[in-house]
Amino acid sequence: MLDSLLSEYDFLVIGGGPAGLLAALTLSASKTPYRIALIDKRDPWREPVSCAEAVSKRGLEALVPKVDAEWVRGPIDGVFFVAPDGTRVDFEKKDSGLLINRALMHKRLAEESHRRGVHCNFRTRATSLSKLENGFRTVKYEGEPAGELRAKVVIDCSGPGLGFGQGENITQGNFDVEPALFALVEGLEYPTNYIQLFFGHNYAPGGYAWLFPRDKQVANVGLVVGRDYAKDAPARQAMKHFIETTYPGARISTVQGGAIPCGFPDEPLAVDNLYKAGDAGNMVNPISRAGILEAMTGGKFAAEAALKTIAMNDEKDRIVHYAEYKARWEKDYGNSSRRIGKAKKAFMAIPDSVLNKAAHSLVKIPPHKRTLARIFLATMWSSPSLLWKMRGLFSVK
Ligand SMILES: Cc1cc2nc3c(=O)[nH]c(=O)nc-3n(C[C@H](O)[C@H](O)[C@H](O)COP(=O)(O)OP(=O)(O)OC[C@H]3O[C@@H](n4cnc5c(N)ncnc54)[C@H](O)[C@@H]3O)c2cc1C
Numbered sequence: 001m002l003d004s005l006l007s008e009y010d011f012l013v014i015g016g017g018p019a020g021l022l023a024a025l026t027l028s029a030s031k032t033p034y035r036i037a038l039i040d041k042r043d044p045w046r047e048p049v050s051c052a053e054a055v056s057k058r059g060l061e062a063l064v065p066k067v068d069a070e071w072v073r074g075p076i077d078g079v080f081f082v083a084p085d086g087t088r089v090d091f092e093k094k095d096s097g098l099l100i101n102r103a104l105m106h107k108r109l110a111e112e113s114h115r116r117g118v119h120c121n122f123r124t125r126a127t128s129l130s131k132l133e134n135g136f137r138t139v140k141y142e143g144e145p146a147g148e149l150r151a152k153v154v155i156d157c158s159g160p161g162l163g164f165g166q167g168e169n170i171t172q173g174n175f176d177v178e179p180a181l182f183a184l185v186e187g188l189e190y191p192t193n194y195i196q197l198f199f200g201h202n203y204a205p206g207g208y209a210w211l212f213p214r215d216k217q218v219a220n221v222g223l224v225v226g227r228d229y230a231k232d233a234p235a236r237q238a239m240k241h242f243i244e245t246t247y248p249g250a251r252i253s254t255v256q257g258g259a260i261p262c263g264f265p266d267e268p269l270a271v272d273n274l275y276k277a278g279d280a281g282n283m284v285n286p287i288s289r290a291g292i293l294e295a296m297t298g299g300k301f302a303a304e305a306a307l308k309t310i311a312m313n314d315e316k317d318r319i320v321h322y323a324e325y326k327a328r329w330e331k332d333y334g335n336s337s338r339r340i341g342k343a344k345k346a347f348m349a350i351p352d353s354v355l356n357k358a359a360h361s362l363v364k365i366p367p368h369k370r371t372l373a374r375i376f377l378a379t380m381w382s383s384p385s386l387l388w389k390m391r392g393l394f395s396v397k
Pocket of ligand 1: 014015017019020039040051052053054055124125126157159181182222257258277280289290
C-alpha cells in the first residue's frame with residue numbers, strides 16, 4: 001500500500017490516525033474522481049498504538065460503514081471506579097463500549113481508502129506547508145524518496161502538538177497538553193469486560209490511572225497526569241508508583257508515552273483551504289481524555305466541508321463552510337468539551353478525602369441502582385463547595 005506520490009493533488013490528508021482515515025474515506029466517497037493523497041510518517045498500524053483503545057459502541061457504529069469483528073478486542077460491560085483509599089465502586093452498563101484493536105482498524109480503513117483510489121504513502125513525513133498561493137499549498141516531505149507536492153486543500157490530522165499552519169489564524173493541537181503513559185502488562189487477573197479507573201492524587205494527580213484489558217493475558221495499564229501537576233509528579237514517576245503499589249505482580253513488556261491535547265479553544269478550525277481535525281484541532285474531551293471518536297467525527301466533517309469549498313476561489317465564500325464545519329463539530333462535541341474544560345480544574349483538584357467519602361456512600365447503594373449521574377452527584381454532595389466550583393459544567397458560555 002505504498003503508492004508513489006504525484007506532484008499535484010486536489011486533497012492531501014496529513015496523518016493516518018482516526019481523523020485522517022475518516023477524512024480520506026469521506027473524500028474518496030465523493031462522486032467526483034478527485035486526486036487524493038494520505039500520508040503518514042509511519043505505518044499507522046504499527047503496534048502498540050499510543051492509546052487505551054476504548055470507545056463507545058454506538059459512537060463507533062455511527063461513524064464507520066461496518067464495525068468489523070476483527071477490530072474488536074471485546075465489549076465493555078461496566079467500569080470499576082477506584083477511590084484513592086482503594087474502595088471500588090462497580091458500575092455496570094452492559095455493552096456500553098468496545099475495546100478495539102486500533103492497529104487493525106487503522107489498517108483496514110487505510111486499505112479501504114486505497115481500494116477507493118486514495119494514494120497512500122505511509123513512510124512519508126510532511127516537513128513543511130506553505131501558505132495558499134495561486135490556489136495551492138505546497139508540502140515538502142521526507143521519506144523514500146523525499147519530495148514536494150502541491151494540493152488545493154490540505155487536511156491536517158497529524159495529531160497533538162504544534163502542527164501545520166503556524167502563524168495562520170487557525171487552532172493548533174497544543175492547548176492544555178497533558179502527558180500520558182501506558183504499559184502492556186501480563187501476569188494480572190481481571191475481568192476482560194470491565195475497565196478500571198483509579199482517581200486520586202496518589203494514583204495520578206490531576207488525571208486518572210487505568211487498567212483496560214486487551215485480552216485475558218495482556219492489559220493496558222496507564223495514566224494521564226494533569227498539566228498543572230506534571231512538573232511535580234512526572235508521568236513516569238507516577239506510573240512506576242502506580243504499578244508497583246497497585247499491581248506488584250505485573251510483568252511489563254512495553255512502556256510508551258503520548259500527549260493528550262485537551263479542551264477546545266475557540267479558534268478557527270480552517271483557513272485558506274487548510275483544515276484541522278482530531279488532536280491536531282484539539283478535539284479531545286478534557287476530562288475523559290477520549291479522542292478517538294472525536295477525531296473520526298472531526299475528520300469526517302472536515303472532509304465534507306472541504307468537498308464543498310474545493311471549487312471556490314474566494315476565501316469569503318469558503319468561510320461560510322469553515323464556520324459550518326466548526327458549528328457541526330461544536331454541536332456534537334465542542335460545546336460540551338468547552339463546558340467540561342471550564343469545570344476540569346475543580347474536578348481534577350477534588351481532594352482524595354472527598355473521593356473516598358463519595359465512594360463509601362456509593363458502595364452502600366445496590367449495584368443495579370448506581371447510575372453515572374448518581375456517582376457524579378454523590379461526589380458533589382461529599383463537598384458541596386465543589387458544586388459551585390464546577391458551575392462551568394452547567395452553563396453554556
Ligand atoms: C496513552 C493514551 C491513551 C488514550 N486512550 C484513549 C482511549 O481509550 N479512548 C479514546 O477515545 N482516546 C484515547 N486517547 C486519545 C486518542 O488516542 C487520540 O485522541 C486520537 O488518537 C486522535 O486521533 P488523531 O487521528 O487526531 O491523531 P493520531 O492518532 O495521533 O494520528 C496522527 C497521525 O499523524 C501522523 N503524523 C504526525 N506527524 C506527521 C507528519 N509530519 N507527517 C505525516 N504524518 C504525521 C502520526 O504518525 C499518526 O499516525 C488516548 C491517548 C493516549 C496518549
